[in-house]
Amino acid sequence: MKIVVLCGGVSPEREVSLSTGAKVASALREKGHLTALVDSALDITADPESLFTTEPINNTASIRESAPDVAELQARGEFFGRGVLEVCGMADIVFNAMHGAAGEDGTLQSTFDLMGIKYTGSGSKACSVSMDKTVAKRIMAPVEGVTMPRGVTLLRDDFDGNELSYAASVLKDVGIPMVVKPACGGSSVGVSIVRSEEELLPAIELALSYEPKAVAEEYIKGREFSVGVLGGRALPVIEIRPKSGFYDYKNKYQSGCTDEICPADIPEAVSEEMKAAAVKVHEELGLSAYSRTDFIVTEAGRVYALEANTLPGMTPMSLLPQEAAAVGIGFNELCQIIIEESMNKYDRTDS
Numbered sequence: 001m002k003i004v005v006l007c008g009g010v011s012p013e014r015e016v017s018l019s020t021g022a023k024v025a026s027a028l029r030e031k032g033h034l035t036a037l038v039d040s041a042l043d044i045t046a047d048p049e050s051l052f053t054t055e056p057i058n059n060t061a062s063i064r065e066s067a068p069d070v071a072e073l074q075a076r077g078e079f080f081g082r083g084v085l086e087v088c089g090m091a092d093i094v095f096n097a098m099h100g101a102a103g104e105d106g107t108l109q110s111t112f113d114l115m116g117i118k119y120t121g122s123g124s125k126a127c128s129v130s131m132d133k134t135v136a137k138r139i140m141a142p143v144e145g146v147t148m149p150r151g152v153t154l155l156r157d158d159f160d161g162n163e164l165s166y167a168a169s170v171l172k173d174v175g176i177p178m179v180v181k182p183a184c185g186g187s188s189v190g191v192s193i194v195r196s197e198e199e200l201l202p203a204i205e206l207a208l209s210y211e212p213k214a215v216a217e218e219y220i221k222g223r224e225f226s227v228g229v230l231g232g233r234a235l236p237v238i239e240i241r242p243k244s245g246f247y248d249y250k251n252k253y254q255s256g257c258t259d260e261i262c263p264a265d266i267p268e269a270v271s272e273e274m275k276a277a278a279v280k281v282h283e284e285l286g287l288s289a290y291s292r293t294d295f296i297v298t299e300a301g302r303v304y305a306l307e308a309n310t311l312p313g314m315t316p317m318s319l320l321p322q323e324a325a326a327v328g329i330g331f332n333e334l335c336q337i338i339i340e341e342s343m344n345k346y347d348r349t350d351s
């Protein structure tokens, strides 16, 4: 097949995406696909046809060595570099290796839909619904077999000018300890755990500084897990054990800060419960090909779903690839399965 691996972009997660893209492109080339590694934010300067090759990737050779900084790219005001969409249009499918924001929230997917470009992962509507934790929660919380932390939506418009009374009402509705997080963000950016009344106001201010909408929900004390879904079936449960604190940005991306154990050392029944919940979430949100749902399990064994990720991390050390490896699916094979499963979504008439 002819595949574009699209990565980079202008989100703060640009660096992670570049590294994901290089790994995925390398895997697909090893699988024999004519694969172009394309940075969505940069202009295409080479002959587009020459980008599609099975040549091994030495490092990130096809990505410029010194990437322009994100602010400069954002200032340009255009998501795609010149020629990027044309190259995407030449492929049988685009492997979406973007991270966060427009690559994940349905915007990129809608653009591709309109242009008749096929892409991996979930469709545009499912992405936009899942990206907003307040909207996704309304869909997931009533589902049988899925329990989510109780919470409220916070709006900047309501908060501004009424800070103290607003915080007091959040305190009354949710109680302490609670978690405050931006509605659409990811990578734990802007997430605070509020353990005392004094911490609440700064936590709301922080979350709403990123976005006009945020979530305040009860803090669930327990062990943290995640479950990937691939082709409609759950992968083994992975446990995430930060060496200190919670699973914040640093613990997510700095190697050695978090132990990840897969398959998780938990009773079979708890594992099955999480796997069933992950599949239900995947189905109810209308996700395709692959996804990953985060969980916390209390000491008493109660399972809470925190959120669903429509575009799970895809470096070989990311959670879903580790889960796949635990059932003997290597990284190259995983990339191949994602391509196949994603092609399937175009065979269904309801997508």
Ligand SMILES: Nc1ncnc2c1ncn2[C@@H]1O[C@H](COP(=O)(O)OP(=O)(O)O)[C@@H](O)[C@H]1O
Residues within 6 Å of the ligand: 149, 179, 181, 185, 186, 187, 188, 189, 191, 217, 218, 219, 220, 221, 224, 246, 247, 248, 294, 296, 306, 307
């Ligand atoms: N209700 C909660 N109770 C306890 N910890 C939470 C809760 N919500 C989030 N967290 C912690 O914050 C991290 C990030 O939250 P999450 O909802 O997964 O958002 P994202 O990963 O999109 O930033 C979680 O991995 C978990 O460590």
Ligand SMILES: [Mg+2]
Residues within 6 Å of the ligand: 294, 307
């Ligand atoms: Mg998460």
